[in-house]
Amino acid sequence: MQRARLKKWLLLLIGAVLLIGGAALYWEFQNRRMPAMGTLLEEATQIALAQPDRLYNPDDYLLLADLWMAQGRPENARRLFQWLTEHPLQLSDGGIRNAQVQLAIALRWLKLNEINEAEKAFVRACSQALWLQHDPETHAHLTAFFLKYLETQPLARAKALAEKVDEEKRPTVLSALAAALHAAGRIQEARQIQATPSLPVPARSQQAPSPLRVYLENNQLEEAIALYRRSSGYTEEWLLLAQKLIEQGRVEQALALFARNSLLSSKVRLMVARHYARQGQLNKALEVLEQIPSLKDEPALVEVADALAEGGHYRQALRIANALGATARSEALQHIAMSMIEHGRYGQAYRITQEAEPAHRLAVLCALLRQQARSL
Known part of the structure; x- marks a missing residue:
């Protein structure tokens, strides 16, 4: 009798595992299923x-x-x-x-x-x-x-x-x-x-690339850093240098390099926060954001939710988005949905934006339609 009872529990356990596995497969199918x-x-x-x-x-x-x-x-x-x-x-x-x-x-x-x-x-x-x-x-x-x-x-x-x-x-x-x-x-x-007198069609001007871009294209980061330190002007082109440093894992160096530039430091910190968020390191991303007094909380958190989604960390991204105010939440859901579409999660992208504001919902619907049009 004990053996029969054990067999019964074993069958129930196997059935439960199969049921849970089947439900998970079905839910994953629904997440990836493209709406008609x-x-x-x-x-x-x-x-x-x-x-x-x-x-x-x-x-x-x-x-x-x-x-x-x-x-x-x-x-x-x-x-x-x-x-x-x-x-x-x-x-x-x-x-x-x-x-x-x-x-x-x-x-x-x-x-x-x-x-x-x-x-x-x-x-x-x-x-x-x-x-x-x-x-x-x-x-x-x-x-x-x-x-x-x-x-x-x-x-x-x-x-x-x-x-x-x-x-x-x-x-x-x-x-x-x-x-x-x-x-x-x-x-x-x-x-x-x-032969009719006409105005010449202007050609696009060919501008020589800036020294910074030449250094970055050739991976000459030390030369690019030295160029920045000699510079006194403000241009967002320097953010390309920050991005390159962050991509190579030199995050602290990027933060230190631009720390005294009041116009660029906040943007560099936001880039670092996105970098950590893409890696799923939410606590580090939020810690960096806390040091950006010039940014309002919600726009910065929308950026973090977007970066989390880019890294495939959808649960964390949705948790942040759902804690925001209506408009910021809608914008964050659009960003998250766009990342989901890139990763083939069409059904999930469609569902999460059903309560988004019309402009954000429209952008997601059109992204889904573009994806379908490519496969026609």
Whole structure:
């Protein structure tokens, strides 16, 4: 009877182990399981269209539009294009970024074969960029537009479209048209356009690398340290030296080197705190943070939670995040979720940000969608 009782307990123990192991495997599966694209798309689009008129990432909106177009639902893409058009970014770049967004929208209108809408977006882009002729990147966007446009439209219509642009910007637009013709192998037509007086497209200036960067690239740390000690100016480029020292485990040296620099010391301490947090040494990270009086507690702790997540220490990161105020907690959860996505923990990233603020939730949903799009 004693043997039978022992056998019974042994079977119960084996069953319990199998049950716990199965539950752990199931939970790990759920943590790594990617939510359905349809679910992500619907929720992300709903949040995107309800966003207030403030700083946002246009690339997220363009991603959503691309995915809706790929799924044969262009009506949702149109809604996103309309939102972007009605909510230009408030940046001090002379409208360059908004112009690039409108040119990206114009390209997508061409893919939908809605030529009139594409032309409207093109003209809108040219009107929004105050310094169109001084930006090589926007010139590249213009060229890409014309390259696609000329696949279906005659050159005469492209020229007529260029005529709708302000006179001072027209030479730049014609230059992009000529570049598109050249890229399409229509050399003679490109030369005819180039014969029109136009402004030269500025080339990006090639600046020589700073001595500090040369030293760091060649791992000449002692020379870089000597250069810093001879210097009296403030530049955040010195943080590259601090980062290099920290990466090589020379943490105390980095702290000591910048200790007397009131403008850089706090930033170096924050970098050290992130270094310790990535290694899971939370107590050391917090000890370093306590010596940064110029930093508010919550922004610094968001950084620590982010670094913990980068190192795969999710429980510690979530414990810190959940102790923060609502906005800081939401931001920390976004950072943690982004690290989870990088490590393939898609389901967990999706779940932990369900209560995050809409802007942070949208960023995570779009990161999940980008991950899915790469595997299509």
